[in-house]
Amino acid sequence: MFAPRRGAVRRRYVNEAKHAVTMSRAWARNIAPGPAGDLPSIVIIGVQRGGTTSLFRYLGAHHQIVAPLSKELNYLSLHYGNGVGWYRGHFPRLPEGTQTLEASPLYLVDPRVPARAAAELPSTRFIALLRNPVERAYSHYLHNLEHGFEPLPFVDALEAEPERMARAERMGLDTRRGLMLMRNSSYAHRGLYADHLSRWYEHVPRERVHVLRSEDLFSDPETTFNTLIDQMGLEPASGITFKRMNHWEDDSVTQLTPEVRRQLEERFRAPNERLASMLGWTETWARAVAPEQPDPDRGVPSRTSPSS
16 A cells, blocks of 8 residues: 655645635636636647646747636536536636637547537647657656555556546546546556547547647757747747756656566557557657666656646
Protein backbone atom coordinates (compact mmCIF):
# COMPACT_ATOMS: atom_id res chain seq x y z
CA MET A 1 0.00 0.00 0.00
CA PHE A 2 1.36 3.40 -1.00
CA ALA A 3 0.46 6.55 0.89
CA PRO A 4 0.19 9.98 -0.77
CA ARG A 5 3.16 12.24 -0.29
CA ARG A 6 3.17 14.65 2.63
CA GLY A 7 0.93 17.59 1.88
CA ALA A 8 -0.67 15.98 -1.17
CA VAL A 9 -4.07 15.45 0.42
CA ARG A 10 -4.13 19.01 1.72
CA ARG A 11 -3.19 20.34 -1.73
CA ARG A 12 -5.94 18.25 -3.27
CA TYR A 13 -8.58 19.74 -0.96
CA VAL A 14 -7.26 23.26 -1.53
CA ASN A 15 -7.40 22.74 -5.29
CA GLU A 16 -10.90 21.28 -5.07
CA ALA A 17 -11.99 24.36 -3.12
CA LYS A 18 -10.48 26.65 -5.75
CA HIS A 19 -12.22 24.63 -8.44
CA ALA A 20 -15.56 25.00 -6.66
CA VAL A 21 -15.10 28.77 -6.50
CA THR A 22 -14.36 28.88 -10.23
CA MET A 23 -17.47 26.80 -10.99
CA SER A 24 -19.60 29.13 -8.86
CA ARG A 25 -18.22 32.19 -10.67
CA ALA A 26 -19.14 30.58 -13.98
CA TRP A 27 -22.74 30.08 -12.85
CA ALA A 28 -22.89 33.69 -11.66
CA ARG A 29 -21.56 35.02 -14.96
CA ASN A 30 -24.02 32.80 -16.81
CA ILE A 31 -27.05 34.44 -15.21
CA ALA A 32 -25.62 37.97 -15.13
CA PRO A 33 -27.17 40.47 -17.54
CA GLY A 34 -25.23 41.51 -20.63
CA PRO A 35 -23.38 39.63 -23.36
CA ALA A 36 -22.10 36.15 -22.60
CA GLY A 37 -18.43 35.24 -22.78
CA ASP A 38 -16.95 34.13 -26.08
CA LEU A 39 -16.39 30.45 -26.71
CA PRO A 40 -12.78 29.33 -27.23
CA SER A 41 -11.10 29.48 -30.62
CA ILE A 42 -8.35 27.14 -29.41
CA VAL A 43 -8.76 24.02 -27.27
CA ILE A 44 -5.91 21.82 -26.05
CA ILE A 45 -7.40 18.31 -25.98
CA GLY A 46 -4.52 16.29 -24.54
CA VAL A 47 -2.62 14.53 -23.29
CA GLN A 48 -2.42 14.42 -19.53
CA ARG A 49 1.21 14.64 -18.37
CA GLY A 50 2.17 15.83 -21.84
CA GLY A 51 2.88 19.52 -21.27
CA THR A 52 -0.65 20.87 -21.59
CA THR A 53 -0.27 23.23 -18.63
CA SER A 54 2.93 24.68 -20.12
CA LEU A 55 1.33 25.19 -23.54
CA PHE A 56 -1.78 26.68 -21.94
CA ARG A 57 0.40 29.24 -20.14
CA TYR A 58 2.41 30.03 -23.28
CA LEU A 59 -0.75 30.58 -25.34
CA GLY A 60 -2.35 32.61 -22.55
CA ALA A 61 0.66 34.94 -22.63
CA HIS A 62 0.23 35.64 -26.36
CA HIS A 63 -0.95 39.20 -27.03
CA GLN A 64 -3.88 38.00 -29.18
CA ILE A 65 -5.21 35.57 -26.58
CA VAL A 66 -7.17 36.30 -23.40
CA ALA A 67 -7.09 33.39 -20.97
CA PRO A 68 -10.26 32.01 -19.32
CA LEU A 69 -10.89 31.84 -15.58
CA SER A 70 -9.08 28.52 -15.24
CA LYS A 71 -7.65 25.51 -17.04
CA GLU A 72 -9.44 22.17 -17.40
CA LEU A 73 -13.06 23.18 -17.60
CA ASN A 74 -14.06 19.73 -18.92
CA TYR A 75 -17.34 21.08 -20.25
CA LEU A 76 -17.45 18.71 -23.23
CA SER A 77 -16.83 15.75 -20.95
CA LEU A 78 -17.64 15.96 -17.26
CA HIS A 79 -19.87 19.06 -17.23
CA TYR A 80 -21.72 18.84 -20.55
CA GLY A 81 -25.05 18.65 -18.75
CA ASN A 82 -24.51 22.14 -17.36
CA GLY A 83 -25.20 23.66 -20.76
CA VAL A 84 -23.32 26.02 -23.02
CA GLY A 85 -24.29 29.03 -20.93
CA TRP A 86 -22.31 27.62 -18.03
CA TYR A 87 -19.40 27.03 -20.41
CA ARG A 88 -19.53 30.61 -21.68
CA GLY A 89 -19.48 31.80 -18.09
CA HIS A 90 -15.84 30.75 -17.80
CA PHE A 91 -14.65 32.94 -20.67
CA PRO A 92 -14.08 36.68 -20.96
CA ARG A 93 -15.90 38.97 -23.33
CA LEU A 94 -13.20 39.51 -25.90
CA PRO A 95 -11.90 42.76 -27.33
CA GLU A 96 -11.86 42.84 -31.11
CA GLY A 97 -9.00 40.90 -32.65
CA THR A 98 -8.46 38.59 -29.67
CA GLN A 99 -9.25 34.95 -28.96
CA THR A 100 -9.61 32.74 -25.92
CA LEU A 101 -8.71 29.13 -25.22
CA GLU A 102 -9.35 26.08 -23.10
CA ALA A 103 -7.23 23.07 -22.09
CA SER A 104 -8.87 19.84 -20.92
CA PRO A 105 -6.64 16.80 -21.53
CA LEU A 106 -9.52 14.40 -20.91
CA TYR A 107 -11.04 15.46 -24.24
CA LEU A 108 -8.70 13.35 -26.37
CA VAL A 109 -9.74 10.05 -24.79
CA ASP A 110 -13.40 10.60 -23.85
CA PRO A 111 -15.24 9.03 -26.82
CA ARG A 112 -18.22 11.38 -26.43
CA VAL A 113 -16.24 14.58 -26.89
CA PRO A 114 -15.42 14.72 -30.65
CA ALA A 115 -19.08 14.83 -31.72
CA ARG A 116 -19.87 17.41 -29.04
CA ALA A 117 -16.88 19.51 -30.08
CA ALA A 118 -18.00 19.43 -33.71
CA ALA A 119 -21.49 20.61 -32.71
CA GLU A 120 -20.56 23.21 -30.09
CA LEU A 121 -17.28 24.55 -31.53
CA PRO A 122 -17.65 24.36 -35.32
CA SER A 123 -14.68 26.62 -36.15
CA THR A 124 -12.38 25.97 -33.16
CA ARG A 125 -8.86 24.63 -33.62
CA PHE A 126 -7.78 21.75 -31.43
CA ILE A 127 -4.28 20.87 -30.24
CA ALA A 128 -3.14 17.38 -29.25
CA LEU A 129 0.21 17.15 -27.49
CA LEU A 130 1.38 13.53 -27.68
CA ARG A 131 4.08 12.30 -25.32
CA ASN A 132 5.96 9.00 -25.57
CA PRO A 133 3.21 6.71 -24.22
CA VAL A 134 5.63 4.80 -21.98
CA GLU A 135 6.83 7.97 -20.28
CA ARG A 136 3.31 9.37 -20.19
CA ALA A 137 1.90 6.25 -18.51
CA TYR A 138 4.49 6.29 -15.75
CA SER A 139 4.17 10.04 -15.21
CA HIS A 140 0.39 9.56 -14.98
CA TYR A 141 0.97 6.86 -12.36
CA LEU A 142 3.29 9.10 -10.33
CA HIS A 143 0.71 11.89 -10.52
CA ASN A 144 -1.95 9.58 -9.08
CA LEU A 145 0.47 8.31 -6.44
CA GLU A 146 1.30 11.89 -5.48
CA HIS A 147 -2.36 12.75 -4.94
CA GLY A 148 -3.38 9.53 -3.21
CA PHE A 149 -5.46 8.19 -6.11
CA GLU A 150 -3.41 5.02 -6.64
CA PRO A 151 -2.79 2.39 -3.92
CA LEU A 152 -0.98 -0.15 -6.14
CA PRO A 153 2.59 -0.48 -7.39
CA PHE A 154 3.03 0.48 -11.05
CA VAL A 155 3.09 -3.07 -12.46
CA ASP A 156 0.00 -4.04 -10.47
CA ALA A 157 -1.79 -0.86 -11.58
CA LEU A 158 -1.09 -1.75 -15.22
CA GLU A 159 -2.43 -5.25 -14.65
CA ALA A 160 -5.53 -3.85 -12.95
CA GLU A 161 -6.22 -1.35 -15.74
CA PRO A 162 -8.42 -3.56 -17.99
CA GLU A 163 -10.72 -4.51 -15.12
CA ARG A 164 -10.85 -0.93 -13.87
CA MET A 165 -11.67 0.38 -17.34
CA ALA A 166 -14.40 -2.25 -17.74
CA ARG A 167 -15.83 -1.21 -14.39
CA ALA A 168 -15.81 2.43 -15.47
CA GLU A 169 -17.78 1.49 -18.59
CA ARG A 170 -20.30 -0.41 -16.48
CA MET A 171 -20.72 2.62 -14.23
CA GLY A 172 -21.07 4.81 -17.31
CA LEU A 173 -18.95 7.71 -18.45
CA ASP A 174 -21.99 9.92 -17.91
CA THR A 175 -21.58 9.35 -14.16
CA ARG A 176 -18.91 11.19 -12.23
CA ARG A 177 -17.63 8.01 -10.58
CA GLY A 178 -17.34 6.17 -13.87
CA LEU A 179 -15.59 9.03 -15.61
CA MET A 180 -13.19 9.60 -12.71
CA LEU A 181 -12.30 5.91 -12.62
CA MET A 182 -11.56 5.99 -16.33
CA ARG A 183 -9.53 9.17 -15.95
CA ASN A 184 -7.39 7.85 -13.11
CA SER A 185 -6.83 4.27 -14.31
CA SER A 186 -6.21 4.76 -18.05
CA TYR A 187 -2.41 4.52 -17.93
CA ALA A 188 -1.90 2.52 -21.13
CA HIS A 189 -5.25 3.29 -22.75
CA ARG A 190 -4.45 6.98 -23.05
CA GLY A 191 -1.34 6.15 -25.06
CA LEU A 192 -3.33 4.53 -27.89
CA TYR A 193 -3.16 7.81 -29.77
CA ALA A 194 -4.14 6.53 -33.21
CA ASP A 195 -7.43 5.19 -31.83
CA HIS A 196 -8.25 8.46 -30.10
CA LEU A 197 -7.32 10.66 -33.06
CA SER A 198 -9.34 8.46 -35.40
CA ARG A 199 -12.48 9.32 -33.44
CA TRP A 200 -11.65 13.00 -33.66
CA TYR A 201 -11.08 12.81 -37.41
CA GLU A 202 -14.54 11.28 -37.82
CA HIS A 203 -16.08 14.54 -36.59
CA VAL A 204 -13.52 17.34 -37.01
CA PRO A 205 -11.54 18.11 -40.20
CA ARG A 206 -7.89 17.21 -39.87
CA GLU A 207 -6.77 20.71 -40.71
CA ARG A 208 -8.37 21.90 -37.46
CA VAL A 209 -6.55 19.31 -35.31
CA HIS A 210 -2.90 20.22 -34.70
CA VAL A 211 -0.78 17.33 -33.46
CA LEU A 212 2.70 17.74 -32.01
CA ARG A 213 5.12 15.81 -29.83
CA SER A 214 5.44 16.79 -26.21
CA GLU A 215 9.16 16.09 -26.42
CA ASP A 216 9.55 18.83 -29.03
CA LEU A 217 7.81 21.29 -26.72
CA PHE A 218 10.00 20.20 -23.81
CA SER A 219 13.30 20.38 -25.70
CA ASP A 220 12.70 23.49 -27.83
CA PRO A 221 9.57 25.24 -26.57
CA GLU A 222 10.09 28.53 -28.36
CA THR A 223 10.53 27.03 -31.84
CA THR A 224 7.70 24.54 -31.34
CA PHE A 225 5.39 27.26 -30.04
CA ASN A 226 6.19 29.70 -32.85
CA THR A 227 5.59 27.02 -35.47
CA LEU A 228 2.24 26.21 -33.89
CA ILE A 229 0.95 29.77 -33.71
CA ASP A 230 2.02 30.33 -37.32
CA GLN A 231 -0.05 27.30 -38.34
CA MET A 232 -3.01 28.74 -36.45
CA GLY A 233 -2.70 32.14 -38.10
CA LEU A 234 -1.63 34.05 -35.00
CA GLU A 235 0.87 36.87 -35.08
CA PRO A 236 4.48 36.23 -33.98
CA ALA A 237 4.83 36.43 -30.22
CA SER A 238 7.41 38.14 -28.06
CA GLY A 239 8.15 38.39 -24.37
CA ILE A 240 6.87 34.91 -23.50
CA THR A 241 8.83 33.03 -20.84
CA PHE A 242 9.03 29.40 -21.85
CA LYS A 243 9.21 27.80 -18.43
CA ARG A 244 8.14 24.18 -18.14
CA MET A 245 5.24 23.86 -15.71
CA ASN A 246 4.34 20.98 -13.38
CA HIS A 247 7.84 19.51 -13.65
CA TRP A 248 9.93 18.48 -10.68
CA GLU A 249 12.49 15.84 -9.88
CA ASP A 250 11.67 12.83 -7.74
CA ASP A 251 14.40 11.07 -5.78
CA SER A 252 12.51 7.83 -5.21
CA VAL A 253 13.54 4.56 -6.84
CA THR A 254 11.83 4.28 -10.20
CA GLN A 255 9.27 1.53 -10.75
CA LEU A 256 9.76 1.90 -14.50
CA THR A 257 12.44 -0.78 -14.55
CA PRO A 258 14.19 -1.84 -17.77
CA GLU A 259 11.98 -4.93 -18.00
CA VAL A 260 8.75 -2.96 -17.46
CA ARG A 261 9.92 -0.41 -20.01
CA ARG A 262 10.61 -3.14 -22.58
CA GLN A 263 7.17 -4.64 -22.03
CA LEU A 264 5.45 -1.29 -22.46
CA GLU A 265 7.49 -0.40 -25.55
CA GLU A 266 6.43 -3.69 -27.13
CA ARG A 267 2.83 -3.04 -26.11
CA PHE A 268 2.87 0.34 -27.84
CA ARG A 269 4.92 -0.71 -30.87
CA ALA A 270 2.01 -1.47 -33.22
CA PRO A 271 -0.15 1.47 -32.05
CA ASN A 272 2.81 3.82 -32.57
CA GLU A 273 3.39 2.46 -36.07
CA ARG A 274 -0.26 3.10 -36.86
CA LEU A 275 0.05 6.63 -35.50
CA ALA A 276 3.11 7.31 -37.66
CA SER A 277 1.23 6.11 -40.73
CA MET A 278 -1.81 8.21 -39.85
CA LEU A 279 0.18 11.42 -39.36
CA GLY A 280 2.84 10.88 -42.01
CA TRP A 281 5.59 10.78 -39.40
CA THR A 282 8.76 8.88 -40.26
CA GLU A 283 8.88 7.71 -36.64
CA THR A 284 7.06 8.34 -33.40
CA TRP A 285 9.39 7.84 -30.43
CA ALA A 286 12.74 6.18 -30.34
CA ARG A 287 13.76 4.48 -27.13
CA ALA A 288 13.82 7.45 -24.77
CA VAL A 289 16.20 5.92 -22.24
CA ALA A 290 18.60 2.99 -22.68
CA PRO A 291 17.54 0.03 -20.53
CA GLU A 292 20.59 0.23 -18.30
CA GLN A 293 20.12 3.95 -17.59
CA PRO A 294 17.93 5.54 -14.90
CA ASP A 295 14.79 7.28 -16.08
CA PRO A 296 15.52 11.04 -16.02
CA ASP A 297 11.84 11.99 -15.99
CA ARG A 298 10.52 9.51 -13.49
CA GLY A 299 9.22 12.26 -11.25
CA VAL A 300 6.96 14.75 -12.96
CA PRO A 301 3.72 14.44 -11.01
CA SER A 302 1.73 17.63 -10.81
CA ARG A 303 1.85 19.76 -7.71
CA THR A 304 -1.33 21.50 -8.79
CA SER A 305 -4.85 20.20 -9.23
CA PRO A 306 -5.33 16.65 -10.53
CA SER A 307 -5.18 16.99 -14.30
CA SER A 308 -6.99 14.97 -16.92
